[in-house]
Ligand code: SF4
């Protein structure tokens with residue numbers, strides 16, 4: 001991922017907003033990548049946990065909210081358990097989701113799902129998705 005940093009796109013309050021919601025100081029992150037190496041979702045996302053922390057540090061709100069990582073995060077807490085800086089990254093992911101939901105964008109669109117999936121998927125999966133992914 002090539003990152004173009006333009007000061008017009010930097011939200012200086014974003015890091016503080018994440019801190020307010022998550023209770024975590026992302027500025028402590030030293031970009032070691034341990035979280036990324038531990039994350040079961042890293043292989044499937046371009047913006048991995050280390051990268052997300054960097055984007056937050058830089059105040060690139062748009063890039064953070066557009067990255068799918070917070071939405072595919074399984075809340076497994078492995079990153080938190082291994083972070084040498086003691087950052088609870090799982091809480092940071094939750095804060096990113098909260099900010100995303102405040103944009104009033106639903107990340108689950110039932111009408112876009114094929115009829116077979118609607119019929120076959122367990123109802124609990126839908127309930128879980130609605131709780132986590134809809135505004
Ligand atoms: S493990 Fe902690 S310090 Fe290392 S990159 Fe991830 S958040 Fe930053």
Ligand code: SF4
Nearest residue numbers: 039073074076077079
């Ligand atoms: S809590 Fe989320 S970000 Fe952290 S390792 Fe698990 S899936 Fe990855």
